[in-house]
Amino acid sequence: MGFVVLGVLSILMILFSLTKLDHQSQIEKDLKTLPKIPGELLETSDINIDLVPDISTLIIFFNSECNHCQYEANEIQQKLSAFSGTNLLFISDEPKEKIIAFSKEFQLYDKENIWWLKMQPEDVYKTFGPIMVPHIWIYSKDGQLVKEFKGETKVEAILEWL
16 A cells, blocks of 8 residues: 555646646747836836847846846946847846836836836746846847756846847
């Protein structure tokens, strides 16, 4: 009887692992092109993001309390003119107040081509899978994934791919 239970549990674990791997593979495939991102823009209640067409897009998933994310925001702010031809989309699953405070602290709140988006945690997982912060995706002007960075990344490295 114990072997049967052990066998059934083993099969269930294998099936769960395969389902999880299939989900992650599908997300990686979906992220090869600029995804539709469900969430709430902080400037409006509209969930549509009207990115500037025909320029590259930089997506940064962050957490306001993350030191690496703070470093990224500070570096971007210091070299903001180098990002003038890029859509910058900052995304977090934190409360709106924290996202707004972060954007203002780093003087990035009311800047051209910068959007701040609040996502629900379940939407983050469905769209991006399990990710750490900061996490950066760079998309070409035609919406194709050019580069993905996991973790703190020097701005010079990001700019090389824009």
